[in-house]
Amino acid sequence: MEEKVAIQGIRGSFHHQVAGEYFGQDIPVDECRSFRDVVESLLTQRSNYAVMAIENSTAGTILPNYALIDDNDLQIKGEHYIPISMNLMALAGQQISDIRKVCSHPMALLQCQTFFNAYPDLELIEDTDTAAVARKIKEGGLKGIAALASRTAAEIYGLEILEENVQTMKSNATRFLVLSAKNGYSQATAANKASLKLVLENKRGSLVSILNILRDFDLDMTKIQSVPVIETPWKYAFFLDVLFQEEEVLHRVLGVIRDLTEELKILGIYKNGLL
Structure with missing residues (x-):
């Protein structure tokens, strides 16, 4: 099978940018309307890898994507971070005063809220993809009508940028995961990061005990995210990212932790994208 990467969105989207930077600019992509379609592309073997946004430094975590990864037994094979610059663009010859509506992905709109506070008459409309708009x-x-998208999208689709870098935080960045179907591809070389899912026993201090074990073995936790366990009200799963130096130590830690959890799942062991 020719290597192909599923992306949410179309050419000119941020997912398309990540696919090109991670796999090479000539990588074929399967353009998907939604994140659920991205998963379907993997499961039906239309693609053998996928790129999926998981968190933004301004807007926070995309919680439904954790469920998509977990429920479909996807494997995290890598990660990639890019700075996100949002640009307001429209057909040439218009000014911001001519614009009545701005359409974009809801996460993009959320990242630019301060800018839009200065234009209260603009109607903000959520769409599936920045570049598609x-x-x-x-x-x-x-x-x-204006779009909120990347400079590349403006160049590809021939729009004029009315205002550039309108995101609230100028250091705005998004973390993307590189995924495959379960057991589809081998583990990354030089791996030093692991993503885990934990469902803890209903005992007092369970989470503290886990964190103390990580500390005792010098594992650096870079993220913890709680997500409700839908089947059991008021019960939560925890998604953790940890950095390690020796994989043998990681597996020793997981052996200890396993006895303290109702469920322990390794979502992926891969190379830290920030190093």
């Missing part, structure tokens, strides 16, 4: 505007000749 840019393409719709160009193909439909839609005036009075």
